[in-house]
Amino acid sequence: MKHAVISCLHANLAAVKAVLNDIDQQGIDDITCLGDLVGYGPQPNEVVDLVRERAIASCQGCWDEDIIEGLNACECSYPSQLAEKRGHLAHEWTAEQLTDINKDFLASLPTSIRRDRILFVHGSPNSQHEYLLPDMNAFAALERVEKAGADTLFCGHTHQPYVRELKNGSIRVRLQNTSNNKAEEKEINLPMRKIVNAGSVGEPRHGSINATYVIHDDVSGEVEIKEVAYDIRQTCQAIIDAGLPPIFAWRLSHGFEFAEQAEDASHVCER
Amino acid sequence: MGRKWLISGSPGCGKTTWILNKIKSNQGACGYLRLIEQANNNKEKLPESLIDYTFLKDQAPHLQDLSDCSDTSMSQQKDFLILIELSQSQSPESLEPAELNPYVKSQLESLRLQPDRHLHFGRDSELPNNDTLVFKKLESWSLNLAKRVWDPQSLNTFWFELVNGAYGDVYRAKALMNLPDGQSIFFNWIVSQKGSQFLPLKTVSPPNGRPESPSALVIQGKGLDCIGIESTINHCLLNDALLEMHQTPLRNQQPEALRTN
Amino acid sequence: MIERWALVSGLKGDLETYELIQSDLKKARGVNTLFVLGDMIGPERNCDALLNRLQNPRRGELKPQCIYGWWEEQLLAEQGLRGEQKADALRLNKGEEAVTALLNAVDSYHLKWLASLQFGFIELDCGLIHGSSADIGDNLTSQTSPLILIDRLTRLDVNRLFTAHSTEQFHLELTGGGLDSQVKELNGESQHQQKVSKQSIIGIGAGANYTIYDVGSDKTHFLTVSGQYNTKGKGFA
16 A cells, blocks of 8 residues: 655644645545654644644654744754854744644654554654764664664655665674683674655755655555645745744745755754 | 156056056066046045055065155166056046046156156057957946954855845945955956956965054945945955964964864 | 784773783783773773873873773763754663762863764774674674675775674684676666675674784784683784
């Protein structure tokens, strides 16, 4: 059966509607969302309402968590002072707009959703803030999936959709310790695993302004990356009307993220 | 025998670069003066002049600044070269430079500098013919950034946004920006040319608080969102505590250590 | 010049053992740096004498370069020096009594020094950390999945990681292997094989068991305070 995975909606209603419409047209009922329903974008309540109405199973993203808990992301998760100040602006605005019901909804979201050997998370099994980029060290990437006890790991957070298959792996080691005078050599064969990044609906960063999401066929294992055009002018106008910084509209309409991702992609906030 | 040349041309035509090369290749003493077409009530140098003077002086330390008074002793020296840059806020209607305006004339007279040659970009073939845009009326916006220090990554983002049109149609942007490590970077960009020029000045301030070196930003363009520009700049500048945080490790270069929390 | 490091951890207030190690190191050739990878304190005995000595080495002794470990982290958290965190891990694992014992074992005079310690050192291409950069309490042993070990090396971007938390002495060298990675993106597919880099994880032991590392030859020697190699005099490359 096919199911759709969406992520990083970022309060961009026009983009969310366009993607849900695209999913509906393919007759897919099963949708999983990997979090970041809000943040930066101009329609946080409308987007959360829609996700609730459609009963879309969702994980909690780092933005969803921060809105409830107060700013939890450490300063080092922003690549620059400018990005941090903009992030804080967006945070304050969003926190003020969100209704209590919607805040409670975001607070109720789990950090991960498991379906047999498939795990859905926002960033990585380690943290909502960790980026799993497609060029991350393959062993470290495999470690994340193994740690999760999954065959396939669905994640978002980077806003760049990809499917990464890790296979034919082995590691040879030589071990010496106090109890054994002779070095022991062994070889470990690694299992085949898959990481699927669902991209971003509301804040794409893959070099185009279109929304992205993925469709997974759990029988064949096939994953299709989908790109959907939406009326970006509507969202840009809503950003201006809401009194959010106009630079957010400019960045969105040029396919840049509102704030760039942290330079150290493997960074995990200690807090 | 020395020379006194007046150099004029549209914004971004390459006057300063040409002048720098001329100064570098001249054997004798060199003087530089930058004139503007309209009276400036402020005694201080305008940001654009400040940038050009500082940049040229950094690249050619023997250069004499003639903005305060004409150094008559220079004219006595062999092979002296005085270059007078005339900044034009808009392109002249024709390639022929119009008659020098009375304000420019009076400045030259008061400094007792009568140019013996007038070279104009776009007309004189010995000058490079850079592809400049013909703009009729430009808005100009500038900001003195003395003692301001940028968060390096933020500066990167700001400049990218600025020259890519996030704050209106920018045709030309020029700046001297301070970084926390004491470096001062010359930024130069014009819409008709590919990419920005980033040149660290040779003069570096010690990483010890706010630098004394001049710093300014000049932008020419249309429909400039000056409030947006200033608001972003304010988000990029380091406060005292953050500046100190950047500079402390530079002052005491200790063996590398890891820290969390 | 020969450069050799001595790596010590888990003293937990045991000044006597520390003095024996220092005495051994005086006899050992070429040991010019002493790293103490945390757990200088513990709940079993009063730790003040050892902490005094670490901060004020005697003449002729190697001056220790210390980082904090799991026990220091618990104490600092409980004393309110780690934000809102408390010694939850200790409380959970060993109960309230252990928390009280730890508080009693260290004079608050030493808190300032303990709080000033680093999380780890990077020396040459080596990372020295109590657990790992993933967690101060990361229990890396010779039996830990090599996948996890590669992850810990990658996080720090080092070729050798010296770790102490497990208290085990071991030298695990990654000697070969690889992993195929196939990435599909919107603009196409790419394939890449990641090779296993020649890297090592070294468990330095704890208390009376310590390690000498020969930087030039990349050899590790596991010792005990008796002055004998644990591997009966054999080094390991």
